[in-house]
Amino acid sequence: MTTLRQSIQASRNRPDALPVSAPFSAVATHAPVHPGSVLGVADLTLEQIDHILARASFLTAEDPLQRAHRLAKRKIALLFYESSTRTRTSFELAAKALGADTTLVSNLSSSIEKGESLKDTGLTLRALGAEAILLRHPNSGAPWLLEQVTGLPVLNAGDGMHEHPSQALLDLRTILACLQPGSSSMHARTLDGVTVSITGDILHSRVARSNMLLLPRLGARVLLCGPEALLPAVATRIGPGIEIERDFERALASSQIVMMLRIQAERLAGLQLDLDEYRNSYQLTAERLAAFAPKAHLLHPGPIIRGLELTAEVADGPQSRILDQVSNGVAIRMALVERALTASRSGVTQ
């Protein structure tokens, strides 16, 4: 016999084809239905990414009053089934900077708590007038489903352990600002000869995955670093240009960009880690940075856990670009929101 609680849980997660999929497992995805959607980084050609970067710079520099006319009175829903500070706030501020009206629906204060499914929630938002939906969801593939059932442009704000395309784009804007100040333009060879190391909980990180799918397309070498439990050898199969270096100091020594990740406690599912051992091997300290990567730029998508994956001194230090990433989040998301609402089904040019 199914209990009421089980029925509610099943309804919330329908269709049942949307499990919290295992990390690195294949997720059944397809090209977006709507040309304004960005569900994964593979949806965008390099030309489109170049255009998004250019729009991000243009909109950031534009007079705020003028900018606020661009999407005046257009309606955007933010649908968040997981907690978020940077992504949610920057998407909201980006939409508002363009003059759009935004509404936030979160799993903790809506009928989602009562068992409403993703499909019904999406259809409800569309009936309320939403013209685009920004979705964060714990299940891999959820944005593809939402887009298909609503026909609206959907921007993936993080789906489970799968993808976080807007984060990869803001990381790219940050990297370009570090390596070629003054120019955000890029092509397939822009990151030739550049090594980006990503260290930490790669296994559960949608940020790592989207960066692994994006950066090699510009010529970068992505070096993954972490213990076997958080970085299985199969990670390199995600795409070309990806290597594993288990020795953190060696990884640091060859990196121009050092990206650190937190351990995703909420997704560990019983995995036990010896944190002292982890700190000994993988914590980014001022001493390590000075000895092995004194010129590298430090990125971290946040939230940072001071004293675990990096020390407070390093987070606040001169090599840290962590707050630049946050600011770049607003710039990139303005461009993505504008694209979502202006791309036409009859042939998108952006």
Ligand code: NCD
């Ligand atoms: C990341 C996320 O939610 O995937 N944060 C973010 O969006 N800036 C990384 C994380 O939660 O560790």
